[in-house]
Amino acid sequence: MTFQAASLPAHTTGQVRALVRGRRGAALLHELAHAFGGPYHVLLPERFDANAAAFRTAFTEAGVDGRVYFAKKANKAAVFAERAAAVGLGVDVASGGELREALAQGVRGQDLVVTGPAKPDRLLEIAVLQGALVTVDALDELDRVIALAAALDRPARLLLRRLPPAQPDSRFGMDDRELDLALPRCRSAAPLVTVEGFAFHLPGYDVRPRADLAADSVRLCLRARRMGLRCDSVSIGGGFAVDYVPAEDWRRFDPHEPRHYHAGRTFPGFYPYHSPTAGAGALRAILAATPEGEDRTLAELSRSSGVRLLAEPGRALLDQAGFTVFTVRGVKPRDGYAILTVDGTSLSLSEQWFNSEYLPDPVLVRRTPPDDARTGADAPGPGPYPACVGGATCLESDMVTWRKVPFPTPPAAGDLLVYLNTAGYQMDSNESSFHDLPLPPKVVVTTPSVQPVPHGVRWRLDRRP
Numbered sequence: 001m002t003f004q005a006a007s008l009p010a011h012t013t014g015q016v017r018a019l020v021r022g023r024r025g026a027a028l029l030h031e032l033a034h035a036f037g038g039p040y041h042v043l044l045p046e047r048f049d050a051n052a053a054a055f056r057t058a059f060t061e062a063g064v065d066g067r068v069y070f071a072k073k074a075n076k077a078a079v080f081a082e083r084a085a086a087v088g089l090g091v092d093v094a095s096g097g098e099l100r101e102a103l104a105q106g107v108r109g110q111d112l113v114v115t116g117p118a119k120p121d122r123l124l125e126i127a128v129l130q131g132a133l134v135t136v137d138a139l140d141e142l143d144r145v146i147a148l149a150a151a152l153d154r155p156a157r158l159l160l161r162r163l164p165p166a167q168p169d170s171r172f173g174m175d176d177r178e179l180d181l182a183l184p185r186c187r188s189a190a191p192l193v194t195v196e197g198f199a200f201h202l203p204g205y206d207v208r209p210r211a212d213l214a215a216d217s218v219r220l221c222l223r224a225r226r227m228g229l230r231c232d233s234v235s236i237g238g239g240f241a242v243d244y245v246p247a248e249d250w251r252r253f254d255p256h257e258p259r260h261y262h263a264g265r266t267f268p269g270f271y272p273y274h275s276p277t278a279g280a281g282a283l284r285a286i287l288a289a290t291p292e293g294e295d296r297t298l299a300e301l302s303r304s305s306g307v308r309l310l311a312e313p314g315r316a317l318l319d320q321a322g323f324t325v326f327t328v329r330g331v332k333p334r335d336g337y338a339i340l341t342v343d344g345t346s347l348s349l350s351e352q353w354f355n356s357e358y359l360p361d362p363v364l365v366r367r368t369p370p371d372d373a374r375t376g377a378d379a380p381g382p383g384p385y386p387a388c389v390g391g392a393t394c395l396e397s398d399m400v401t402w403r404k405v406p407f408p409t410p411p412a413a414g415d416l417l418v419y420l421n422t423a424g425y426q427m428d429s430n431e432s433s434f435h436d437l438p439l440p441p442k443v444v445v446t447t448p449s450v451q452p453v454p455h456g457v458r459w460r461l462d463r464r465p
C-alpha cells in the first residue's frame with residue numbers, strides 16, 4: 001500500500017479566510033509579495049484586541065480582580081505593544097530592549113512587569129524609576145534591587161518568583177527555604193520595598209497544576225501578610241495553550257511516523273497542536289478549578305482572600321493574530337512528492353529550530369488565473385500533490401516544512417505559501433539575516449468598519465517611519 005500524506009488543516013478566522021481565500025485578499029497578498037520581493041509577516045491587531053477582551057472577560061465573569069500582562073517575548077512587532085497600551089493591558093518584559101519598546105508604544109511604567117533571571121542593574125534601575133512591578137528570581141537579585149532602590153531613594157514594587165515545588169529542576173525562582181530568607185529581608189527594607197506578592201510560570205499547559213500552585217501562593221500571601229508585608233497579588237504566569245488544529249485530524253495523525261517527512265526525518269517531540277481547553281478558556285478553567293486542599297474554587301479563594309490574580313499570556317493573546325507569507329521559487333520532483341523551495345528561511349518559523357516541526361498545513365495561494373500559463377496539455381492529474389518545503393539557503397537542515405503536505409493543486413513557482421497562525425513565537429523569535437538576506441518585513445492589516453474604507457482592508461508597515 002502506498003503511503004498517504006496526511007493533512008492537518010489549521011483553524012482560521014473569517015478575517016484570515018478573506019485574506020487567504022478571498023479573491024481580493026489573495027490579490028493583496030500577491031501584491032505585497034511583489035512589493036517586498038521576499039517573505040513577509042501579516043499582523044492582525046484586531047484579533048489581539050479580541051483575545052485580550054476574552055482574557056479580561058474570563059476574570060470578570062469569575063468575579064476575580066485580575067490583570068492581564070502581554071508577554072512581549074512572543075512577538076517582536078511594535079503593534080501588539082501598541083494595542084496593549086491602547087486597550088489597557090499590562091506588558092511583561094524581560095530585557096531592556098523589550099522595556100524600551102513597550103514604553104515607546106505608550107505602555108505606562110506602572111503597567112509593566114519585568115521578569116527574567118538575574119536582570120542587569122540598569123534594567124532594574126529603570127524598572128524602579130518607572131514604578132514597574134519587578135519579579136525577583138533569586139536572593140542575590142533581591143539584594144541588588146533593594147540596594148538600587150535605596151540609592152535612587154525610590155520605592156520598588158516586587159513579586160517574588162517561586163520555584164514550583166513540582167518542578168525542582170527548574171532554574172527559575174526561589175524555593176521555600178530561600179523565600180524564608182527573602183521575606184524578612186523585604187520587611188527590613190520596607191517602606192522602600194513593597195512585596196506585592198508571588199509569581200510563578202509553569203511549563204506545559206495543564207490547568208490543574210496552575211490552580212494548585214496559585215492557591216498555594218494565595219495561602220503564602222496570607223502568611224506573609226502576618227509579617228506585615230502587603231502581598232495582595234499572585235501571578236500565575238503564561239502557558240495558555242493555543243488550539244491550532246481540529247481534534248479529529250490531530251487524533252488521526254501520527255506525528256512520529258517517519259514516512260510523513262522528507263528524508264524519513266523523526267523528531268523527539270511536538271507542541272500539542274490540538275488543545276480542547278485553550279486561551280481564555282484555559283484561564284476560565286483554572287479559575288473554576290478547586291485546588292488541592294481547598295473546598296472552594298480558585299476564584300472564590302482569590303476573592304475571599306483579597307488576592308488579585310495576574311496572568312501573563314504570550315502565545316494565546318496572539319492566537320490568529322498573524323500569518324507568514326512565502327513565495328514558491330522552485331519545484332523539484334522527488335519519488336512520490338515534490339520539494340518546494342521558497343524565498344525565505346526556516347528562521348522565520350522557530351519550531352524548526354527547537355528540533356521539532358510546525359505542523360499545521362501551510363496554504364497555497366495560487367497566482368491569479370490570468371498569469372497562470374498552465375493549460376490543457378500539461379494540466380496535472382487529480383491530487384493531492386504532496387510536497388515538503390525548503391528554505392532559500394545552502395543548509396540541508398533549513399527546511400521550513402519537513403512534512404509532505406498534501407496540496408490540493410500542484411504547487412508552482414510564483415504561488416504563495418501561507419503559514420497560518422504564526423504570530424505566537426513562530427514569526428520572529430529566531431530570525432537572523434543569514435546569507436545577508438534581509439529580515440522579512442511586518443505588515444499590519446486592519447479591516448476598518450468606518451470611513452474612509454468601509455469593510456475594506458488597509459495595510460501599513462509595523463514600524464512607522
Ligand SMILES: *Cc1c(COP(=O)(O)O)cnc(C)c1O
Nearest residue numbers: 071201238239240312313314315
Ligand atoms: C514566556 C513567559 C510567559 C508567556 O508564556 P506563554 O506560553 O507565551 O503564554 C509568561 N511569563 C513568563 C515569566 C514567561 O517566561
